[in-house]
Amino acid sequence: MNLRQNKVYSPNRVARSLGVSEATIKRWCDKGILSFTKTAGGHRRIPVHVVLDFVRENAINLAQPEVLGLPPSVGTGSRTLDQACQLYGQALEQGDESRCLQLTLDLRLAGHDMAAIGDRIIAPAFHNLGQRWAHGEAEVYHERRGVEITRHVLARLRETLPPPAPTAPAAIGATPVGDPYSLPGKLCELVLLELGWQARFLGSALPIDSIAQAVEDLRPRALWLSFSSLAESEDFLEEYGRLYEICRKQCAIVVGGRALTRSVRQRLQYASFGDNLHHLRGFAQSLYKPN
Ligand code: B12
Structure with a gap:
């Protein structure tokens, strides 16, 4: 790839x-x-x-x-996660993409990894935005625009990572049908790219059968599945079971996401489960360490 x-x-x-x-x-x-x-x-x-x-x-x-095409104020701002989280949330609501990029780049320059940026900045900023929306304090457009801005920021952060070695293992990821969420999957991709994997998020709302086909075609060493929204149906569990059988022989499935409740997890098989991106990072490092 x-x-x-x-x-x-x-x-x-x-x-x-x-x-x-x-x-x-x-x-x-x-x-x-x-x-x-x-x-x-x-x-x-x-x-x-x-x-x-x-x-x-x-x-x-x-x-x-x-x-270098970076925001002019890069390097002058906050380099601590807690401060940056609050500031990222404010910038998101103001629609200030350049500021969002600057804040995340500053954290990278301060040595924070992608998992920290996802878990400690982006996820809490969106949780807060979601709360504000639920209480009528933020508009739907704030949320949509926030997602667009963050997608752009993640694309720019991706450019700051070294390209993976041609011999690095591949990892692919997706969200299943009915799950339109894209940020968690993109963040998983960045976490794995940073660790030297040839990682590719295939996209959101993919039929499980198509994910299985991708595993057969692309032969990844790992498959991550992010679940933010999940209808726990017998059909889904059956399809997932088939996917697991295909993966069992050739690649490790790692699952996570807000919709993966204990009761759902008990009915799924996987190699690893993570509550957050640091857990994904730890699991990926146990599978592959670049020289
Ligand atoms: C953006 C957003 C949307 C967007 C998403 C757009 C897009 N392209 O991604 C859209 C418009 C699709 C949307 C729709 C809806 N949404 Co919405 N949405 C959100 C919001 C604000 C942010 C989600 C997000 O991206 N968060 C950022 C990610 C990075 O954080 P995260 O999901 O927590 O992920 C972390 C972990 O779970 C974990 N993780 C995630 N994946 C994986 C994978 C692996 C392998 C591992 C190890 C870890 C891991 O690591 C991540 C980083 O720490 C949330 C609020 C919130 N609390 O998050 C509401 C929220 C989830 N939505 C909500 C609702 C109600 C809806 C709608 C029903 C609204 C409607 N009436 O239409 C629909 C439902 C759509 C559906 N089919 O499910 C509610 C859900 C309430 C509930 N009890 O379930 C929330 C909580 C808002 C709220 N406070 O009420 N939404």
Whole structure:
């Protein structure tokens, strides 16, 4: 599965973003301090994740983040999870996508992993939004817009992760028919990509038979299923049973999500269950550790 291309920048752009000279960047490239690729014409190109890792490891600030297409204030904001959670919720309700991106990038630069961003920022911000909607304090459009904004933010965060090695194991994920929720599944994808997996969220509301077909076609080592909304019918349990039989021979099923109550879980078979993304992270690390 060739999943994505990481954004790459010329030494000149990286130099401007860091506030140093182009010659310095070229020297850091040649000394192996910054890894890079070369164009067909022999020019150095530096992936954005390499620049961000450099900033994080050296605890420096980006002089001009906008040169790398990042919000101008990246690196100047809150780097603690609790503060950022509140601020993310506010930005979400104000429809301020750039601020949402800045807050999550700041946390990445402070060394927080994707699971922490999902569990401690995005999930609580949406729980709060859901509560406010239920009490008539937020409009439906706030919620819809919040999902759109967060989808964009997650897509941008994805660009900051190094591409998986071609030999890395594949993982696929989905939500079953009747479950239109997309953020939990996308977050699982990012958690696994960050751990070096070739992870791909197939999408929401997929028929179980089609998920089974994807397992046969794509031969993943792991399948994650996110359940936010579930009608616990005999048909579903039967189809799931068939999926489990296919997976049992070749890949581990990991399940989670707000709809996966104890009573549903007792009737499903799986390799692992997680309440949150940290649990997924732990399970994935037990299956595969990149060198
Ligand atoms: C956005 C949203 C929607 C959107 C989703 C759009 C989209 N493309 O995703 C849409 C518009 C579809 C929607 C529809 C509805 N919604 Co809604 N929705 C929400 C909202 C605000 C956010 C959901 C979300 O994405 N959260 C962010 C994720 C990241 O958090 P999370 O789900 O908790 O996931 C965490 C864990 O569960 C776990 N996890 C999740 N998946 C997995 C997988 C694995 C493998 C592992 C290990 C862990 C794991 O890790 C995550 C991070 O910590 C919630 C409020 C809330 N409390 O979350 C209401 C909420 C879930 N919805 C609610 C309702 C009532 C509805 C509707 C019935 C509204 C209506 N009248 O039409 C419909 C039902 C649709 C359906 N078929 O089920 C209620 C449910 C109440 C209940 N008792 O069940 C809530 C709680 C709002 C509320 N406070 O009342 N909704």
